[in-house]
Amino acid sequence: MNSAHTIGIIGGGQLARMLYEASIGLDLEIKLLAEGPEVSAARVVHEVTVGDYTDPQVVTDFAAGIDVLTFDHEHVPTSLLTKLEAAGLSVRPGPAALVHAQDKALMRARLAGELGLPAPRWRVCRDAEALRALGEEIGWPLIAKESRGGYDGHGVWKIEGAEQCEEPFAQSLEESAGEKVEIVGEEFVDFARELSVIVARNPHGECVSYPVSETVQEHGICVETTTPAPGLDPARAAQIQRLGRRIAAELGVVGLLAVELMERRDGEVVVNELAMRPHNTGHWSIDGAVTSQFENHLRAVAGLPLGDPSARQPWCTMRNVLGGSRDDLTAELATVGRDGGLKVQFYGKSIRPGRKVGHVTTYGDDLADVQGRARAAAAYLMGLAG
Amino acid sequence: MNSAHTIGIIGGGQLARMLYEASIGLDLEIKLLAEGPEVSAARVVHEVTVGDYTDPQVVTDFAAGIDVLTFDHEHVPTSLLTKLEAAGLSVRPGPAALVHAQDKALMRARLAGELGLPAPRWRVCRDAEALRALGEEIGWPLIAKESRGGYDGHGVWKIEGAEQCEEPFAQSLEESAGEKVEIVGEEFVDFARELSVIVARNPHGECVSYPVSETVQEHGICVETTTPAPGLDPARAAQIQRLGRRIAAELGVVGLLAVELMERRDGEVVVNELAMRPHNTGHWSIDGAVTSQFENHLRAVAGLPLGDPSARQPWCTMRNVLGGSRDDLTAELATVGRDGGLKVQFYGKSIRPGRKVGHVTTYGDDLADVQGRARAAAAYLMGLAG
Structure with a gap:
């Protein structure tokens, strides 16, 4: 090797x-x-x-x-x-795999179309008329997304009815990563919650799945994950881990693959998005797993054996720190650091409102305590408390 | 703060x-x-x-x-x-504290002499005659040490009898860190094993102790630690942790203090050496403790609250990797990395025989398994197996 x-x-x-x-x-x-x-x-x-x-x-x-x-x-x-x-x-990942994380239309065509994996109903819509036709066919509301270049809620619209179908086309669709941007219309999934699974795969085909996380988004930005996803049926969790490994293998991913999913109210899951890099929903693994997603990405792209992705404790919560009124996070450790089990990662970025500038992680045996400590620390670091 | x-x-x-x-x-x-x-x-x-x-x-x-x-x-x-x-x-640590880690004669005078803490019998010996007198007084063998500058077994002699007392004085005692080097003669402690405790203390007086480790030295170099020290009576462990905190407070240490101890066959312990920096016997804490010794040293010297030093699992073993016949440790992960729970730290140093070039850490519930995996991986990386 x-x-x-x-x-x-x-x-x-x-x-x-x-x-x-x-x-x-x-x-x-x-x-x-x-x-x-x-x-x-x-x-x-x-x-x-x-x-x-x-x-x-x-x-x-x-x-x-x-x-x-x-x-x-x-x-x-x-x-x-x-x-x-x-x-x-x-x-690594190679462009033939990576394009499925870059282009949502290609991703849907491959995963839902060719592989038959669970997905919202979807269609590439050339214009407002096509989006309107989709809504009349599958019902309102719809989600419209730019096929390329969107992130953290940018390039995504919730379309409540026919009269809003011009919106995604009102702007000029600029190229992203040198490629044309299209509008993908999708069924609005009235999900019970969002889930995520991170998979690492090396060029020799070795592939490991992290435990499934519950993720919480606000305004299109991930704000919290808890791992494992509370109350998730073990058979369903295993199915999601297999799904992640199958996608990684089918697409030939080398490195990390993050699969974001929506859990319908009946427990069924559909694939929402893919990423092929370390992912916000895997940050918990730095403190919470035997091997972090970052180490496993490096091992994978370097062609080395993968590390154990298992969780080290019953519960682990990661909470993002978004830019707020505190301008020196390290100094604020004087306050939040009194929780000696709180783990912090500050990103060294200048503070701008809503920007991801760090995250905190807690872990332990008691879910409410773990979540409460992470939320309190993040709120303090964002200037929302204390 | x-x-x-x-x-x-x-x-x-x-x-x-x-x-x-x-x-x-x-x-x-x-x-x-x-x-x-x-x-x-x-x-x-x-x-x-x-x-x-x-x-x-x-x-x-x-x-x-x-x-x-x-x-x-x-x-x-x-x-x-x-x-x-x-x-x-x-x-940080300040020179008034640090001198006790630099100068073994000063350390003994302060800890054993002024504070009355348990130590081997000792004396600064001006010449071979004085060392001989010490041996005749307290019995052979003796340990002779340079007061400054020794490390990893360098500058230490085991003196079996009167005829060997010239040895430490046969060389010229050069200055170390700008200060005179003397010879300290000490009782040879026929210890059952060696122990270590790492303490972190910040400038506000907050002080935390890591669990006590058992350490194994070969040829004067630490080769292995297991944490907590197997079979150590909990009351004795707590006493050692208190001893570490007391020394840190008495000397005014800011940062880390490592206290190396010898456990006599009756269970009593004596202080062997001090260090005021991250210490080889604390490397296990990177993977095995809530907060690593490195993070706590930084928190301490930065004036921040300290992180929780608790162990995260029942057993943790750290094994040093000394330079051997393998010249590319990262490539050897292809072999030892098949143990997905093995944690490695490679130091990016050129390989020279006996040089500390990395360490491996394992942890878990089963002591024999934890120690066996670390020993096997280190032996392989040193070219002694496989």
Whole structure:
């Protein structure tokens, strides 16, 4: 089994920052291509190149010094990655897999269409008329999404009726990652809750699933996860873990795959979104699992055996810290740090309202205590309490 | 409570490297003064100054850009630290405390002499004649130690009888950290085993003890720890934890204090050595405790509340990886990584025989399994098996 020791990461956000943390003990060499010298990961990584990841020359030069290329985000043009791969670079995940996390229309066509996996009813809609026809066929409300480039609730509309169908088309649909953006119309799933499963897969086909998490979104942004998902039937949890591994294998993912799901009121689940990188719903694993998602992403892309994804305790809650009125999170440890079991990850980002600037994690035997401590600490760090 | 955000670390070994890992989530800014550009921590830290830590100008310049100064090792001249502290820099641990980890004669005088804590019988010996007199008084064998500068078995002699008393004086006793080196003669303690307790103390006097570890030394080098120490009476463990906290408070330690002890065959313990920095016998805490020793050292020196030092599972074993016939530890994860619960820390150091180049950690419910897995993995990584 050959392993790759120099890993290039494109994107300098908090995911790259936490990948870097995980790389140190494994003694993997990380090179970072960052958007600027002061972004989250660029502040801590030893070897940083500042450059534009959409510029083929910048990315090609960066790729010359590495064994494997991986990502903090999904915005690198697919066509550029395809060229790098054709030139012999290990791109992990490879563009043929990654495109399913970049393009929601392709993802739905592959997962729901070809593989028959559970999904909301959906259709690519060329214009408002097509979206209206979909709504009349399957009922209102609908969800409309940009096929590419959306994140944290951006590029998503809830369409209550025929009169709102112009909205997604009112703006110009700009290219994202060098590709055309379309509008995907989907059945509005009146879900009981949202779930997530993280899977890691290495190039030798070894594949492991983390426990299933319950995730809470507000305004389209993940604010909390609890792992394992409280009250989830063990057979259903195992089914979801298998589903994650099946998608990873079918798409040929190398690295992490996050599958976000919606649980219908009857307990059935449908796939909502995919990501192929460390995911917000897997941050709990830093403190809560034997092997964090960040370590397993690195092991996977480096071609190494995967670490055990098991939870280390009955319950683990991760709560995001969004930018609020506190401007120095580390100083606020003087207050929230009095809970000696509270684990914090601050991302070194300047504080802007609503921006993800850190997260806190708690774990233990008592679900209400675990959730309560995480919520209290996050609220304090956001300036909402204390 | 004021916290300090920019922490300067003198020394670029693996302890600084693991401190750096722990600093990222806390968003503490680290500046490193390293011996060279390729030493263990200098390979991963973002902001590195290369320079000689015994040069007052180098250290003074380095100190200009930081809030707090702390250490990877104990070799910075006490006199230099005293000057920096007098000039207003926060030196943590401060030189008045640190000198007890630098100078074994001072340590014995303070702990055994002034505080009456349990210690082997001891005396500073000016020459071979004085050492011989000590042996005739308390019996052979004796241990002779250089008061300063020894490490990993260097600067320590076992003196079997009067005819060997010249040995420690046969070499010239060079200065260490700018101070005179003397020979301390000590009773040879025929111990049942060695123990260690790590304590963290912040400048506000908050002080926490980690569980007591059993440590195994070979040729003067720590090779293994198991935590908690198997079979240790809970009352004795609590007494050792109190002893650690008392020493930290009496000496005014800010940061970590490691107390190495010898357990006599009747169960009584005596203090062997002190260190005031992250310690090899505390490496288990990265994977085995709620808060690692590295995070708690940073919290302490930054003036933040301390994290919970509790163990997360019944047993945890750390085994050192010493340089052997394997020259690429990360590649060897292809083999040892098949134990998905094995945690590794590789230090990014070139492999030289007997050099500490990494460690592995295992944990779980079954002591024999936990120890067996760590020993097997370390042996493989040292080229002694497989």
